[in-house]
Every structure is written in C-alpha cells, then in structure tokens.
Amino acid sequence: xxxxxxxxxxxxxxxxxxxxxxxxxxxxxxxxxxxxxxxxxxxxxxxxxxxxxxxxxxxxxxxxxxxxxxxxxxxxxxxxxxxxxxxxxxxxxxxxxxxxxxxxxxxxxxxxxxxxxxxxxxxxxxxxxxxxxxxxxxxxxxxxxxxxxxxxxxxxxxxxxxxxxxxxxxxxxxxxxxxxxxxxxxxxxxxxxxxxxxxxxxxxxxxxxxxx
Amino acid sequence: xxxxxxxxxxxxxxxxxxxxxxxxxxxxxxxxxxxxxxxxxxxxxxxxxxxxxxxxxxxxxxxxxxxxxxxxxxxxxxxxxxxxxxxxxxxxxxxxxxxxxxxxxxxxxxxxxxxxxxxxxxxxxxxxxxxxxxxxxxxxxxxxxxxxxxxxxxxxxxxxxxxxxxxxxxxxxxxxxxxxxxxxxxxxxxxxxxxxxxxxxxxxxxxxxxxxxxxxxxxxxxxxxxxxxxxxxxxxxxxxxxxxxxxxxxxxxxxxxxxxxxxxxxxxxxxxxxxxxxxxxxxxxxxxxxxxxxxxxxxxxxxxxxxxxxxxxxxxxxxxxxxxxxxxxxxxxxxxxxxxxxxxxxxxxxxxxxxxxxxxxxxxxxxxxxxxxxxxxxxxxxxxxxxxxxxxxxxxxxxxxxxxxxxxxxxxxxxxxxxxxxxxxxxxxxxxxxxxxxxxxxxxxxxxxxxxxxxxxxxxxxxxxxxxxxxxxxxxxxxxxxxxxxxxxxxxxxxxxxxxxxxxxxxxxxxxxxxxxxxxxxxxxxxxxxxxxxxxxxxxxxxxxxxxxxxxxxxxxxxxxxxxxxxxxxxxxxxxxxxxxxxxxxxxxxxxxxxxxxxxxxxxxxxxxxxxxxxxxxxxxxxxxxxxxxxxxxxxxxxxxxxxxxxxx
Numbered sequence: 044x045x046x047x048x049x050x051x052x053x054x055x056x057x058x059x060x061x062x063x064x065x066x067x068x069x070x071x072x073x074x075x076x077x078x079x080x081x082x083x084x085x086x087x088x089x090x091x092x093x094x095x096x097x098x099x100x101x102x103x104x105x106x107x108x109x110x111x112x113x114x115x116x117x118x119x120x121x122x123x124x125x126x127x128x129x130x131x132x133x134x135x136x137x138x139x140x141x142x143x144x145x146x147x148x149x150x151x152x153x154x155x156x157x158x159x160x161x162x163x164x165x166x167x168x169x170x171x172x173x174x175x176x177x178x179x180x181x182x183x184x185x186x187x188x189x190x191x192x193x194x195x196x197x198x199x200x201x202x203x204x205x206x207x208x209x210x211x212x213x214x215x216x217x218x219x220x221x222x223x224x225x226x227x228x229x230x231x232x233x234x235x236x237x238x239x240x241x242x243x244x245x246x247x248x249x250x251x252x253x254x255x
Numbered sequence: 256x257x258x259x260x261x262x263x264x265x266x267x268x269x270x271x272x273x274x275x276x277x278x279x280x281x282x283x284x285x286x287x288x289x290x291x292x293x294x295x296x297x298x299x300x301x302x303x304x305x306x307x308x309x310x311x312x313x314x315x316x317x318x319x320x321x322x323x324x325x326x327x328x329x330x331x332x333x334x335x336x337x338x339x340x341x342x343x344x345x346x347x348x349x350x351x352x353x354x355x356x357x358x359x360x361x362x363x364x365x366x367x368x369x370x371x372x373x374x375x376x377x378x379x380x381x382x383x384x385x386x387x388x389x390x391x392x393x394x395x396x397x398x399x400x401x402x403x404x405x406x407x408x409x410x411x412x413x414x415x416x417x418x419x420x421x422x423x424x425x426x427x428x429x430x431x432x433x434x435x436x437x438x439x440x441x442x443x444x445x446x447x448x449x450x451x452x453x454x455x456x457x458x459x460x461x462x463x464x465x466x467x468x469x470x471x472x473x474x475x476x477x478x479x480x481x482x483x484x485x486x487x488x489x490x491x492x493x494x495x496x497x498x499x500x501x502x503x504x505x506x507x508x509x510x511x512x513x514x515x516x517x518x519x520x521x522x523x524x525x526x527x528x529x530x531x532x533x534x535x536x537x538x539x540x541x542x543x544x545x546x547x548x549x550x551x552x553x554x555x556x557x558x559x560x561x562x563x564x565x566x567x568x569x570x571x572x573x574x575x576x577x578x579x580x581x582x583x584x585x586x587x588x589x590x591x592x593x594x595x596x597x598x599x600x601x602x603x604x605x606x607x608x609x610x611x612x613x614x615x616x617x618x619x620x621x622x623x624x625x626x627x628x629x630x631x632x633x634x635x636x637x638x639x640x641x642x643x644x645x646x647x648x649x650x651x652x653x654x655x656x657x658x659x660x661x662x663x664x665x666x667x668x669x670x671x672x673x674x675x676x677x678x679x680x681x682x683x684x685x686x687x688x689x690x691x692x693x694x695x696x697x698x699x700x701x702x703x704x705x706x707x708x709x710x711x712x713x714x715x716x717x718x719x720x721x722x723x724x725x726x727x728x729x730x731x732x733x734x735x736x737x738x739x740x741x742x743x744x745x746x747x748x749x750x751x752x753x754x755x756x757x758x759x760x761x762x763x764x765x766x767x768x769x770x771x772x773x774x775x776x777x778x779x780x781x782x783x784x785x786x787x788x789x790x791x792x793x794x795x796x797x798x799x800x801x802x803x804x805x806x807x808x809x810x811x812x813x814x815x816x817x818x819x820x821x822x823x824x825x826x827x828x829x830x831x832x833x834x835x836x837x838x839x840x841x842x843x844x845x846x847x848x849x850x851x852x853x854x855x856x857x858x859x860x861x862x863x864x865x866x867x868x869x870x871x872x873x874x875x876x877x878x879x880x881x882x883x884x885x886x887x888x889x890x891x892x893x894x895x896x897x898x899x900x901x902x903x904x
Contacts, residue, residue: 132745151633161743165731165739166736182704183705183742187700187701190700195633198630199280199629202282202378204377208386211387213599213600213609214598214613217620221620222262224617224624227266229268230259232267232269233270233272234269235330235334235338236336237267245414245415248465248466248469248496248605251473251476
C-alpha cells in the first residue's frame, strides 16, 4: 500500500487484515446528490475497489430505512468496515457511528465520503466532473477505512468537587448553584471579603435596586 | 453573600490565592495559599474595638480612596466573612514599643501576629474561573483632567460618593469643597471604543451606558434639582428594561448630547469644570459648565487573568478576556476539558449577565460532576516507548500540557487531558506518536489513493475538522461552484499535518498541496495552528532548496462561516494547479529523490517579533512590516495566507 521505503511508520497500527470486508453505502440524498452525481455509477465503481464486499445505493442513507439497510448489510455480508458516501461527517458521523455500533461494529470503523457539500453542491451542471470527483472521494475514503482499527474510549474517574476561582457575583452564583446541587465547592477569593465589584455598587440597573 | 458563608457544601477561602493547578478533567490537584490575616476569622465578632485604637490611617480601597480606614480593618460593613484583617505592610507591629494597641483592645484575643500563610491542597473534578474584570484607569486620558481636578471622578468613585454606605453617608457633595453639585456631567466611552491603543481599548465595555443612565435616574429620584448631562458616542440600551429606563431618565429631564468633549478645564476659583463639545446632532460647538464631572470608565481584563490563563492552559481573545470554547454553542466552556468561565473574565458584563453565565457554568460543571466516571473521545495520542528517543519536543509543542516528560525518560500522554489535535504526532521525527483514528497510515493511504491515477489533476488538500473543512461545507450549503480537483484529507487540526505528508504528496506527483485550518483567533486547540505555520515555513525553505516552486504549497486559514473564502481559495489553488506542467511534476519527483530536504524549523527557537519582508506566494505582492509569531499573515491584495517572510536587514 505505502510504497515509499524511506517512511517509517509507527508500528502499533496493524497492517490491514486480509479478510477486509468493506461495505460502501452511496446516498442519493433525494436529488441533492443524485441530481448532479451518477450515484449508480459511483456504486458500481465502489464495488470494484479492493476489499469492498458490498456496495449499496440508498435514497436517504441517514433516514431509518437507510440505516436499517446498513445494519442488515453488516449482518448479511459480515462487514467489518463501513464507508458512507453521503454528506459531511461534521453533521452525520455521530448518527452513522451509532448505527454501526447498533449492528455490533466498533464505531471507529466508520468512514464518510462527503459527496454532497464537497461535491454535488459545488459542481452544479457538470454531471461528469461531479461523478468523477465522487468516485475519487469514495476511493480515498475506502483507502482510509482499510487502516481504521477499533478504538475504545477510556473511562476516567471523576472527583465530585469543584474549585471556583473568584468570589465576585459570578463566582458566588456558580458556587451556590453547585453547592445547592450537592457538590462540594472550594470558593477562593484573593480579597479579604467576597463580593467583588458588585459589593462596591450602590444600585444596579434596570430597576435601581440595592446591589448586595 | 451571607448564604455563601453559611452553606455546608461551600468551603470559603478568602484572602487566598490559587498557586497551581495540575492534573486534568475529573482529577485536578489545586494548591491554594491562604494568606495570614492575623485575625482569627472564626472568633472575630467585628466589634471594631481594634480599629478604634489603631493609629494608622490609610485611604480605603472599598471607598476607592474617598474614605479612610485603619491598618486593621473590616473591608466593608457587609463583608463575608465578617472579620477584621491586619494589613501587615501598613501595621507598625506587635512590639509594645512600636504599637500593639489592637492586641490589648481585643477582648476575645482574636489577633495573632504569629499567624502564618497556610498551604491547602484540594482535589477537584471541575474548575470555574470567575476572576472578574478591572476598571479602566483614565489617567492616560489627561484631557479630561482626572489627575488634576478633584471634581472629576470615575463612575465607581461617584457610585461610592452617593452610596449611603459611602464616605458622605449618602449626602451628595463634591470632593473639593463638599458643596452640593447642581450640575453634573457624564462622559461616556472613557477607555472604550477607540482604535488608539494609548487611549484605551477597541471594544465596547457593555455596562457603562446603562450604569450612567441608572445613575442619572437615581439622581432624579433622590435630588430632583440636579441637572445631569450625558455626553455619548452611541447609547446602547439593548437589554430587558434598559430602553424603558433610558426613556424614563430622558422624560425626567436628563440631557443627552451626542458628542464627546475634546478637553476639560477647571475654574480655579470655583472648582467648576468647563468643556466644549461638538454636538453632532446639531453640528454646533456648545459650551458647558459643571460642578462635577463623571467619567464612565470602561472595563479591562483583571490583572491576574494571565496567571490563571496559563495555569489551566486557556486561550484569550484579542481584547485579553478569556476565550470560550465556541462563541455560540459552548459559551461557558473552555478549550480545556473540565474548566469553565463565568462573568467579567470572559467579557465585560453586568450583574445580570454574570449571574446568568455563572448558573450556566455551574450547570455545565454539574453535568461532569454528576458522573462517577466518564468516557473521553478515543482520538488521542499514544506514545510508543520503543520508538521514543526521550527528546521531549512533544511536551513542548502540546498546547494543553497533556504530555509529561522528564529528561532521559520516554514521554507520557495524559489521555484525559489530550484533545487529539495531533500537534505532537506531527512534530515527532521518530514517528513514536500514534494518533488514534488519524494514524499516519490512514493519511498516507489517502494520499496514495488520490494520486494513483492522473496525479496532476489533484489538489491534495488538508482541512481541519472545525474550521476549514466546515468552511468547505458552508461553501456547499451556499451552492458555491468551484473546480472539482481538490481532494480533501480531514484531520482534527491542521497541526496534525506532518511535513512528511507534504513531501510524500509531492513525491507521488501532486501538483499542489494545500494546508488549511482555522484562523489564529479560532483555533480549537488554543494555538496549535501556530505549529502548522512554522512547519509550512520550513517546507517552503525546503522546496526552495530543492528548486521547486514554493507557491505549489499553499497555506490558508478559513473559518466555518467563510464559504465564499473557501470558494476563493479553491479558485486560487486551481490557478496554481493549471500552471504546473507534467515536466515540473517529473522534476519535483526526481529532485526529491536526490536532494535532502531540511526538516521543520525548531519549535524551541521562537522568532517572536522582528522586521521582515513579506511575499505573497499566490499573487506575488511584496511588502515590508513586522513579523509577529502570534499574528496570522495575510496578503493585503489577494487575502491569501500563503505569505512567505524573511528577516529584513
């Protein structure tokens, strides 16, 4: 895969497994993608990429039927990587991670190919160029997915106490709210009394009430 | 305030300072110095017998110098804790020859001159920084006569003057002769909204308009005969009930003049203040005479903000106030997990704003504290001890101080504090740091895939998750058409982009490589993208040495909102791509086999500020100026950030 001999790479990532079973899900997004990109051609192309076991086209991959198709395909084809070619991972990665987790895969085995925001929407009126760009985007995502490995989120112990630095009106309120919620609070003030600027004010707006 | 002192869940430590915070979310270790107060605060009944006998008289800070106190004093009548304190620097001492009068006067024997500072160590899961703000000192604005004329006061001094707990016990009088001031002028925007750094700050201080409006209305209520005149730039009365209060004060006869006076003079006989102002509503010069003048001073970050900021690795806004994690969606979170901000430390704000933000911060902290355990994102750095050469450079570049390193030992990542930016991994020349989920392997595989067929058609584009990738999304949402040759590699931060990735792309035939990320002020990893700039500077050096056109490596900052900028960058990159011929690509490939390219610039060498000559690599514009490592560089004519610089002689 990586041809340059001079590149040494951290050893902890294992070489791609021989039994890679990648599923690629190409989303029409109604006409948002399919209006500009030949999604059928992208699906066919994806099916021919090394390691790809299943390539499936969905009308809306993020909708319930689309997510079900992913979960069924994971079971049916025994998939161990999932590439969703649809929209931006910033909005949808969370959803698809949960989806594959629901089918028993580690959520970090998901990769997304953004063929909407970065492709169909910015290449209007040029179906050929948009389709080529979408194919390449899927190819790059599939290549990355080969090197993904399951990742576990570390569990951290929480000390149930808070430090509030500064006992002006903000620090006082934060400390009281936390303390009323049952948490131990250490409220530290550099001056001999709490109160801050608020304690120096006579009246406060808009009702001209006393400050303290 | 009283509730705080009595609450069973609050340990109140006054006259105390946080000296150090180490650890990470869920597990912070805090060292607090409780300074010696020389009075036992649990025993003191604040009877005041001690202060009566104290011979030292000092201007009272609480009354902003308008009243006096003794060296042993109660900060103010409602103080919490309600206990006296000795200022050791002012006190004559306990030696009976010198003084020691207070010790004799205290029936309960609360005064203890042998008291020492106490160091208190506590463990906490979350930290709320609420260190507040300071008022702008109007001394530099001498034309208003603050330092020369006794009847020119700041807004806070005037607040003390009219307060029933103030030095005149609520009677209105002016400082020079205690005469009743019938005509009072207010000057707004003192130290605020100026582009001249000698004269204050560029931002609006938020509270001063409403504070003045409140004061004028209060004066109308208490002393109907007082004539108040307010000189303003704009009146900002945007909050709930604010416009109503402004209308009330106008209805009661307070005069509002749009225009700020040029200077203020004093009549030496009467102590009255004379000023001339251009009324910009009438376009006339008008003369005024007042018995007193109040300067509506703005606010500035509190003096100790920088100390706290460095202690918990926070970032600051250009104004010096602390920066929130996200201006809209995470306004009380900070980039450091488990640390929250509230009140004036974040931006100038009033009591209501501070209270609202404090409740929000408490609620955000509660979400964490309510858990026994919590999981952290798996995108973190892992150090391979077999490959680590113990150099410690990763600990130097980590913006979050999440890497522990001792000389001669392998570095160690505190997983809970690691935010996954990848700065360390890109810096490590021994490839000893694995970024989980964004491993070198995944990135090389992406470069291979995009350059496998027709590499000359591909703009290899690195985009950071938070800004430039999102900016490209915004371009899509706005249906902004641009050429289809960019192929994007998403990383969490541009600082994940190792120079090796760029060399690899050029070796594989890339015509153009674009590295993009957040603007300096937006960096989601404090200042990680300064590492990106340093590396790109080094890559430009290397390209030049190898005889390769530097302009083929572009560096661009683009925020999540700047869809049009992304489109512009894409068009610029396409122009550069079209200028790269197959021969040039072939030449690059052979050069990079033969020429040994220099490594990245050393992060330990800081070029902070120096005269420089700049050149835009996109449009060729050249100019001279001052290079500053903490400021992003951009071309004045084409706005590109691909700006090369050399020291000028």
